[in-house]
Amino acid sequence: MSKHMTNILVPLISILLGLIVGAIVMSLSGFSPIDGYIALWNGVFGDSYNLGETIRQITPYIFAGLAVAFAFRTGLFNIGVEGQLIVGWLAAAYVGYAFDLPKIIHIPLALLAAAVAGGLWAFVPGLLKAKLQVHEVIVTIMMNYIALHVVNASIATLSDGAEKTEKIHESASLRSPFLESITDYSRLHWGIIVAIIAVFVMWFLLEKTTRGFELKAVGFNQDASEYAGMNVGKNIILAMVISGIFAGLGGAMEALGTFGNISKLTGFTGIGFDGIAVALLGANQPFGVLLGAILFGSLKNGGLNMPNEAGIPMEIVSIVTALIIFFVASGYIIRVTLERLSKKKKEEK
Amino acid sequence: MKKRKIGLALSALLASGTLLAACGNDNAGDSKKNNKDSFSVGMVTDTGGIDDRSFNQSTWEGLEQFGKDNGLSKGNGGYDYLQSSSESDYNTNLNSLIRRNFDLVFAVGYNLHDSVAEVAKQQKDAKIAIIDSVVEGQDNVASIMFKANEASYLAGVAAALQSKTGKIGFIGGMEGDIIGGFEAGFVAGAKEANPKVKVDVQYAGSFTDAAKGQAIAKRMYDSGADIVFHAAGGVGKGLFTEAKERKKKDPKADVWVIGVDRDQYDEGKVDDKTNVTLTSVLKRVDIAAQDISKQAKDGKFPGGKTITFGLKDNGVDLADSHGAITSDTQKKIDEYKEKIINGDIKVPEQPTKK
Missing domain, CATH: 3.40.50.2300 (Response regulator)
Known part of the structure; x- marks a missing residue:
């Protein structure tokens, strides 16, 4: 079997396997898998509203996935995407309501603020890793908690003890009446365009620039890179900061698009952690991340429709979606099986 | 040979997708018919979930009681709930229930304030009641508060x-x-x-x-x-x-x-x-939920108003200490x-x- 065909077959078979096992789980719990999957399908593509909401859900996943993938490509585990996303969210929301500017300046400024906030939040673990060899996993995890509580406290301070910040001005909003009108008032916003641009930026940065080459080299082998005359420490810090910028922009999507403000968070949003899976599903390639985010966002938003239309409890839905993702992620097993099968056939011939 | 097989598989996938989508549309049509007969009421939980042993559950108990009193069953045209697992689900869930033509939708908890305000503006025909928060300036939203x-x-x-x-x-x-x-x-x-x-x-x-x-x-x-x-x-x-x-x-x-x-x-x-x-x-959210549902059913939905339940109205009280x-x-x-x-x-x- 040619390599090209395996590449197409593997994900298809994995999704199919996930669907089958998910169906078994649903029927064992006494629900109709057919109704369930119809509801899932409708929740993703059913009508313009659901499609709009699905795309909205995909947007922050793209950024979170890019952030994790970028760090992975440079040999770093950025588990702190969640925290960087939250500070980016707050920064964008603040700029969104505190300033009054024309749209053409306001949106870029809010995005910039989110990028800077996310970048700064990732700068700390990068610096500690580069200068003191502190493992970035520990630091980024802890920075998540710091972000959560600092942001909650900041919201209280900024809003005089209230639960949430003011709504951003219209001039900073990524939403548009046009998108609302074509999607029956879904919360779809222009952030998806920003996200797709980010995918290209990451691709260009890693594949087409010297800096990207250096970053990847450091990821492959630090000693060799140092021997080749690269500044390893600087590259580690830079990689973390760029990763944090992607994460911060993901937060900006929530601030300027989905919510229009930030409310006190009762816990992590989960987007940052899902970003790890998105990145791995996408094999840490920018365009792979895009596909991974589409799968994650679709399942998340489509899953919401399963209790709504088929009466399947949220808990079962979570199991089913997790199964689908599980099988997609274990595509390697299917790839190996396929290769074995085709080898056998060749031998028989 | 192989290529043709893949092509077949792909087209089968596409075809099934279209079929599934078609089925879904039929369902939506049915629900619309059902709803004309009786008064139906739905609720959206906050992230606490339906079994939080607290106000989400309490509201749901109220709706179940209301359903029983009026001979309704769970599901379209009767009473139903949707759980929210994250903040971003509020809008979608509210919209889902409204699009299923529930006559009244409860939003449980002040966390849903912004979503209610936004959805109410867009879906002008929908009636929404929010618990523990006041949404001002919307004629189709009743705000329920407790002392x-x-x-x-x-x-x-x-x-x-x-x-x-x-x-x-x-x-x-x-x-x-x-x-x-x-x-x-x-x-x-x-x-x-x-x-x-x-x-x-x-x-x-x-x-x-x-x-x-x-x-x-x-x-x-x-x-x-x-x-x-x-x-x-x-x-x-x-x-x-x-x-x-x-x-x-x-x-x-x-x-x-x-x-x-x-x-x-x-x-x-x-x-x-x-x-x-x-x-x-x-906090008798259940009483309040039933009360508002009844009013809405009788065509007296207190839209745009804030209704406060205190000791006087049995809206709040101390439980039996056994x-x-x-x-x-x-x-x-x-x-x-x-x-x-x-x-x-x-x-x-x-x-x-x-």
Whole structure:
């Protein structure tokens, strides 16, 4: 079997396997898998509203996935995407309501603020890793908690003890009446365009620039890179900061698009952690991340429709979606099986 | 050969997709028909979930009762709920129910405020009732508020009089106006009944983190508090766990819990004879939900208005103590209740700023 065909077959078979096992789980719990999957399908593509909401859900996943993938490509585990996303969210929301500017300046400024906030939040673990060899996993995890509580406290301070910040001005909003009108008032916003641009930026940065080459080299082998005359420490810090910028922009999507403000968070949003899976599903390639985010966002938003239309409890839905993702992620097993099968056939011939 | 097979598989996939989509459309058509016959009501939970043993569950119990009274069944055209697992789900869930043509949709909890305000503006024909928050300037939104501070005041009286150590505790979910009402009432009631009583006030910063609730409860009981009141949703589960464990280890231990929102007597059950629940501050969301549903059914939906439920309207109250509160204390509680209803006592609405 040619390599090209395996590449197409593997994900298809994995999704199919996930669907089958998910169906078994649903029927064992006494629900109709057919109704369930119809509801899932409708929740993703059913009508313009659901499609709009699905795309909205995909947007922050793209950024979170890019952030994790970028760090992975440079040999770093950025588990702190969640925290960087939250500070980016707050920064964008603040700029969104505190300033009054024309749209053409306001949106870029809010995005910039989110990028800077996310970048700064990732700068700390990068610096500690580069200068003191502190493992970035520990630091980024802890920075998540710091972000959560600092942001909650900041919201209280900024809003005089209230639960949430003011709504951003219209001039900073990524939403548009046009998108609302074509999607029956879904919360779809222009952030998806920003996200797709980010995918290209990451691709260009890693594949087409010297800096990207250096970053990847450091990821492959630090000693060799140092021997080749690269500044390893600087590259580690830079990689973390760029990763944090992607994460911060993901937060900006929530601030300027989905919510229009930030409310006190009762816990992590989960987007940052899902970003790890998105990145791995996408094999840490920018365009792979895009596909991974589409799968994650679709399942998340489509899953919401399963209790709504088929009466399947949220808990079962979570199991089913997790199964689908599980099988997609274990595509390697299917790839190996396929290769074995085709080898056998060749031998028989 | 192989290529053709893949092509076949792909087209089969596409075809099934189209078929599935077609089926879905049929379903949507059915639901519209069903809804014309009777009055239907739905609700969207906040992230606490439907079985939070607190106000989401309480609202749902109200809707179930309303459904029973009116011969409705769960599902389209009757009554139903949707759970939200994250903040971004609120809008989608509200819209889902509205698009299924529920005549009235409840949004449970102040966390849904922004979503309700936004969706109400877009779906002008929908009727939405929000609990614990006020959405202004929308004719299709009824806001339901509770004077939880009044019932909390009575809980404070009960705790102060029943406490043997002279120290009681309060665990709040997240700081804000709603939980602030519970705190203010509780502290004021306790100080009124016994000026010397010490009230330990702590916030968990969450409505779901039961482990955190247990940790705070442990600290409070360790420091000598014997009665702890919580207004913290799912966090309170941790408080009950801690109290029950202490009671199990030492049946004579003086640990009590005051529950919140619904009668949490069942939560405090250690064995058949022992229970750690002193009483519960009832926020009769179920009564309110039924009341608003009835009004809406009769075509008197109080859109654009704020309806407040207090002690006077049976909207808030103290639950039966099942004998845990002495009759002397109960007499005092009844006296204070009378005074609040008469207006002789003004219960503070928010805690004094420290």
